Amino acid sequence: MVLARRAFTVVQDEHLQHLTGRTLAAETVAAVRSVIGERTPVALHEPSFRGREWQYLKECLDSGWVSTAGEQIKAFEKSLLEITGARHAIAVVNGTAALHLSLVAAGVGRDDEVIVPALTFVATANAVAYCGAIPHFADSEERTLGLAPQALRQYLRDTTQSGPGGTRNRATGRRIRAMVPMHTFGHPADLDGLRDVAEEFGLVLIEDAAEALGSRYQGRHVGRHGLLSTLSFNGNKIVTTGGGGAILCNDDGVAKRVRHLGTTARLARGWSFDHDEIGYNYRMPNLNAALGRAQLEKLPEFIAAKRALAQRYAHAFSAVRGIKFVREPAGTESIYWLNAVLLEPEFAAQRDAILETTNRLGIETRPVWTLMHRLAAFRDCPRMELPVAESIEARLINLPSSAFLASAHA
Ligand SMILES: Cc1ncc(COP(=O)(O)O)c(C=O)c1O
CATH class of the missing domain: 3.90.1150.10 (Aspartate Aminotransferase, domain 1)
Structure with missing residues (x-):
């Protein structure tokens, strides 16, 4: 009898599976x-190239400025400011570098933990690992496809302790330094809720907005809730520079530091080549910015x-x-x-x-x-x-x- 019922269930399942x-x-x-x-x-x-791409690329080639400085970069960054309403926009080589640089500028270092969604593209977690830090994975909500603030708050209340050095994971003893929500497929995460959690636990908020250029949260462009936020202009994004990324920031001091770190930490002293710390060669080339400038117009x-x-x-x-x-x-x-x-x-x-x-x-x-x-x-x-x-x-x-x-x- 049991066997017969099981056999019937299997047939029924197969039938259903076949049909559905x-x-x-x-x-x-x-x-x-x-x-x-x-x-x-x-x-x-x-991607779609039906604007002034050829014109700006030609201007770039004619100028001879194809590398990490030039007018196209300035114009591209200015357009980003107009679109996003951010105070500073720093163009870099790709969205992963933007994340890495943002984490470094936010003070994330070796053996820190950083809250990131388990549901994200690998770059979010990789960038944390580049800092010698450890990604700490959190759940998402179906409503936004982004980090779930309520569940995260309860989890952090249950598993961490706060002290003068910040919030520590009780199980590992490590400091939890930052949180990097991601706006999945362009859909903004619950930024107000996440900012409240970040404030309660003293975490730096960095938005991974790689997929969300142009998306708005309560009327404002995303990327304005965190200390820093990052964009990607990979060939598969809404706007492309071939490869590229950018960091948005409203804090003058932090933005200055991002630019400095991303330009090999070179000191601006005329012709001398002095660097005051280990920096990164992450600046976006003028050639890529030319393409991106035309794309942003569209x-x-x-x-x-x-x-x-x-x-x-x-x-x-x-x-x-x-x-x-x-x-x-x-x-x-x-x-x-x-x-x-x-x-x-x-x-x-x-x-x-x-x-x-x-x-x-x-x-x-x-x-x-x-x-x-x-x-x-x-x-x-x-x-x-x-x-x-x-x-x-x-x-x-x-x-x-x-x-x-x-x-x-x-
Ligand atoms: C969520 C997310 N973060 C980061 C990145 C990294 O951007 P990139 O490919 O420009 O390095 C991407 C896209 O590629 C992404 O989708």
Whole structure:
């Protein structure tokens, strides 16, 4: 009897999987195609160069200034200030270097711990490790896909002790120095909540806004809650410089230090080459800034197109049972850098079938990053329970999100 029931359950499961698997994968393909049309292959995210890129690149070459100084860098940084409302913007070679430099400037050093989401791109954790510090992984919330302030607060209250030297992890005895929330796929994390937690435990707040240039939290550009925040201009971002990044900062002294450290800590004394500490050669080349300057001029267009694309995906997936389109959190305006859907928990087992089918048909989709605590390099790092991040990891799929797709099938 027991055996018979088990056999029946297996058959039923297989039947269900066959049906729902085929249906969900097919429905996903149909929903995506209803938004982006029949064209294939279609990549997850492609850049678009339809502005003054050639003009600024030519100006750059004609000037002879192609390296780490020049007018294009100044213009690029000025545009970043206008867009973000930050007081200082320092262009660097990539978003990872921006994170590293920010952590160093914030005073993160050897054997410090830094709170980072387990659900992030590896650069966030790598940059902490570059400082000789240890990433300490925290859970996310499904509403924002970013760090969960309430759960983090309770965890820190339960596991740390405060003293004159700051907050210490009771289990390791190490100081917890900073927190680096990340705005996943452009959706702003709960910045007010996280700032409160940072203040309660005396942590420096650094926003990893690599994916969120143009996103707003309660009307203001992200990157304004922390002491420092970082951007990436990698080829897959909403705006690209080929490779590049930037640091935003509102504190004059800290910004000065960031510039100094990122310019090999060279002292500005005429022709002499003096350096007062170990610095980094992280300045963005003028050539890359030329490309980025033209791209920034197109940012409003890119944002409008990407938000329109997201609207269409939201509409298309509203009719698909078992799949939920990930919308911007209330009180925010996201650039929807990467569109994402979440499978309802009972359909999580269909994720790979959907990934397999869409990619086989030339529609590039992908799962979210493997969580940081599963990576060999970070397996032994401290962490809280991560139920939400683990659930998101099992259920999330990113969809093609290039800005120009919005007009591909209008
Ligand atoms: C969340 C996050 N942080 C950091 C980075 C690092 O940026 P980069 O690739 O420019 O080094 C990226 C993107 O690549 C990212 O998505």
